[in-house]
Amino acid sequence: MSGRPEVGTELPELVVRITRADLVRYAGASGDFNPIHWNERVATAVGLPGVIAHGMFTMALAGRAVTGWTGNPSALAEFQVRFGRPVVVPDDDEGAELTVRGKVAALLDDGRARVDLTVTSDGEKVLSLARAVVRFP
Amino acid sequence: MTLDRELVGRSYPPSAVYEVARTKIAEFATAVGADDPVHRDAEAARAAGHPDVIAPPTFAIVVSLEAAFVVLSDPDVGLDYERVVHGEQKFTHHRPIRAGDRLVATTTIDAARSVAGNDLLTARVELATEDGEAVCTATSMLVARGTA
Secondary structure, three states: OOOOOOOOOEOOOEEEEEOHHHHHHHHHHHOOOOHHHOOHHHHHHOOOOOOEOOHHHHHHHHHHHHHHHHOOHHHEEEEEEEEOOOOEOOOOOOOEEEEEEEEEEEEOOOOEEEEEEEEEEOOEEOEEEEEEEEEOO | OOOOHHHOOOEOOOOOOEEOOHHHHHHHHHHHOOOOHHHOOHHHHHHOOOOOOEOOOOOOHHHHHHHHHHHHHOOOOOOOHHHEEEEEEEEEEOOOOEOOOEEEEEEEEEEEEEEOOEEEEEEEEEEEEOOOOEEEEEEEEEEEOOOO
């Protein structure tokens, strides 16, 4: 897209399914092989309800809602999240569902805009803060 | 334990060089479902004004998280790795990471505090090229959960 949007503009909603296979693929690509992201036995032993998605995987998927909207991955100047609650990924073909919504929250200097994201799974917020600063030409 | 405020401002020696490969960018892009051709096709990347394929915005973590973890092996920090979880993450991109970049990570402790029995430590990792060009600032807040 070109030109800076108005405050309140909503991003297209992004819905992504996360399966165990996705977690294994992300582990390999990122180098984060913490077993809580692929091994039920280890995850439950440390008190988790089950295998959970990497927080950084959830962040990457949230970022896709922004880059998909702008059509320009290099326009994402700043991106920050606070990890609120884990995304539990069951050992089945359905996995977990992640929903990313976003809204232009403020216009900044230098043609930039701040986008606030709401990232939920199973109706619960999984990132307690998620915002991006996007550059517009 | 309670983190010592004296730790704030402490810096660690630069990391070894991490050379960014096209295949690693493509692998990461596939894993996170980033389907823009600028991550895989050098021609498409050049058409968009980049010298080579560029990495998705969170790729920096591949280099920065290990660099942030150097603080955990500092005996003065004394955080128990087993209890550490990732609390917050922020990236400030000075320019996109691209294939061929030779990146060096330098880590600094930006904040250290204890809240409700948990130790919170913020590690800022500056990613720059070997020649000193700033590429990305990646800030990780690590939480060591209290045992209480």
